[in-house]
Amino acid sequence: MKKHIRNFLLLSTLTSISIYIINKAISISSNAKNFLKTEKGNFFSWRYGNIFYTKQGKGKPLFLIHDLNPASSSYEWDKIEKHLAKHHTVYSIDLLGCGRSDKPNMTYSNYLFVQLITDFIKNIIGEKPDIITTGESSSFTIMACNMEPEYFDKILVINPANLAKLCKTPNKRKNALKFLIDLPVFGTMIYNLVFAKNNIDHLFSQDYFYKSHMVPTRTIDTYYESAHMNHSYGKYLLSSIKSNYTNISIIHALKKINNSIYLIGSRNNEESEKIINSYLSHNPSIEFSYVSESKYLPQMEVPEKLLEILNLYLNPVK
Numbered sequence: 001m002k003k004h005i006r007n008f009l010l011l012s013t014l015t016s017i018s019i020y021i022i023n024k025a026i027s028i029s030s031n032a033k034n035f036l037k038t039e040k041g042n043f044f045s046w047r048y049g050n051i052f053y054t055k056q057g058k059g060k061p062l063f064l065i066h067d068l069n070p071a072s073s074s075y076e077w078d079k080i081e082k083h084l085a086k087h088h089t090v091y092s093i094d095l096l097g098c099g100r101s102d103k104p105n106m107t108y109s110n111y112l113f114v115q116l117i118t119d120f121i122k123n124i125i126g127e128k129p130d131i132i133t134t135g136e137s138s139s140f141t142i143m144a145c146n147m148e149p150e151y152f153d154k155i156l157v158i159n160p161a162n163l164a165k166l167c168k169t170p171n172k173r174k175n176a177l178k179f180l181i182d183l184p185v186f187g188t189m190i191y192n193l194v195f196a197k198n199n200i201d202h203l204f205s206q207d208y209f210y211k212s213h214m215v216p217t218r219t220i221d222t223y224y225e226s227a228h229m230n231h232s233y234g235k236y237l238l239s240s241i242k243s244n245y246t247n248i249s250i251i252h253a254l255k256k257i258n259n260s261i262y263l264i265g266s267r268n269n270e271e272s273e274k275i276i277n278s279y280l281s282h283n284p285s286i287e288f289s290y291v292s293e294s295k296y297l298p299q300m301e302v303p304e305k306l307l308e309i310l311n312l313y314l315n316p317v318k
Contacts, residue, residue: 031229035222036073038100044093044124046116049102053093053124057085061129062314064092065117067297068136068246070234071195071227073099075219076134079303080310087315091125095137097237099226105182105233108240110248113140114147121151130154130314135296136161136241139250142261146253156262156313158306159269159296163278167249174243181239191235195227208296210268219300254282262313263288264306269295287313 044051054074062084066076074092084090094101096116097108117140121129130153133141138157145152170178181187193199200223205212227234240246254261263279265272267290276288289309291298298306 031225033221033225035218035225036075036100036229041100044120046096046119048106048112048116049096049104051093051096051102051116051120052100053091053120054081055089055091056081057088057090059088061125061127062088062090063117063121063125063129063131064090065131065133065137065141066092066095066098067134068095068098068113068140068237068241070098070103070191070237070241071200071223073222073226075099075222075226076297077299080299080307083303083307084310084314088130091120091129093120094226097234099229103230103233103236105236107178107245108237109245110140110143113137113246114144117141118144118148118151128153130156132156132158132310134158134299136246139166139248140246142250142253142257143248145259146250146257149257149259152259154260154262154313156264156310158264158299159266159272160263160275160279162271162275163249163251163282166247168244168247170244178239178243178245181235181242187235187239188232191232191238192228194238195224195232195234197221197224200224200227209301210266210293210295211301214301251282254279254286257283261286264298264309265290266294266296266298267292 038052041052041054044053064074064077064081066072066074073094077092081090081092095113097103128151131141133155135158138160141155141157145155181190197220201215201220204215204220209215261283263276263286265276265288272290279286280288291302291305291309293305294301
C-alpha cells in the first residue's frame with residue numbers, strides 16, 4: 001500500500017513538473033516576436049497594478065477601451081487610432097489583466113473596471129473624453145458614466161454586450177471553475193489550452209471576422225502574445241469572466257443615463273440587431289448604426305467603413 005502511494009506521489013510530482021515546464025515554454029515562446037512593445041507608451045501607476053497606455057494626436061480627448069478578454073489589448077485599435085488622432089488626443093489602454101498591463105492574482109469585478117477607467121480619466125486625461133469601447137467592456141463603461149457622469153461625454157459602443165448575459169451572476173458551479181483555473185500549475189495549463197494559437201485563430205475566423213480568410217497572421221500572433229504575457233497570469237481575468245464576476249445588469253443605468261450613447265452593430269453579427277433593440281427598449285434616445293461586411297471587430301476588419309460612422313458621431317457637421 002505504501003509503495004502504491006509513493007508511486008502515485010512520484011507520478012504526480014513528475015506530471016506537475018512536466019506541465020510546469022510546458023507552461024514555462026509557452027510563456028517564453030509566445031512572446032518571442034515581441035509585437036507588443038512598451039517603448040512608445042507609458043504606465044499609469046494604479047492602486048491594483050501598472051496600466052499600459054499610449055497617447056497621440058491633438059484635440060478633444062478620445063478614450064479607446066478594448067474588449068474585455070485576456071487576449072485583447074490596445075492593439076485592437078491599431079488600424080484606426082492614427083486616423084482618429086488627426087482630430088483628437090487619443091488615449092488607448094491595456095486593461096488590467098490584459099496585454100502589457102499588470103495581471104494580479106485577484107477577482108476581477110465589473111466595479112474594478114469602473115474604478116480603473118474613472119481613475120484613468122481623473123489622473124491621466126484630466127478632462128472628460130468621448131469614449132469608444134467594444135463588446136463586454138461596454139458594461140463597465142456605461143456603469144462608470146452612470147455613477148460619475150461629469151467625467152464622461154459621448155459614449156460609442158461597438159457591438160455592445162448582451163444585456164441578458166450581463167445579468168448572469170456567480171454560483172457554486174462557476175466558483176468551482178474559478179478555483180480550478182486559478183490553480184498554480186494545472187490552472188495555467190487549462191488557460192494555455194484555452195488560448196492556444198489555433199483556438200485564437202478559430203475565434204477570429206468564426207466570431208471576430210466575417211471574411212475568415214482575411215485574418216492577418218500578425219493579428220493572431222499579437223493576440224497570442226497578449227494572452228501569455230506576464231507568465232500567462234491573464235488566467236485570473238479569465239476565471240473571473242467565466243464565473244460571471246465581470247457581469248452586472250446595466251438596465252437601470254441605461255434608463256437613467258443622460259449622456260449621448262451611440263451603438264454600432266455589425267451586419268454580419270447574427271445577434272447584433274436583437275441586442276441593439278434591447279438597448280433601445282430601455283433608452284429610446286440611443287442612436288445606432290450598422291457597419292457591413294464585418295462581425296465582432298469592424299475596427300480591425302473594415303476600419304475605413306467604421307471610421308466613416310465614427311466621424312459622423314465624433315465630428316458632427318455644425
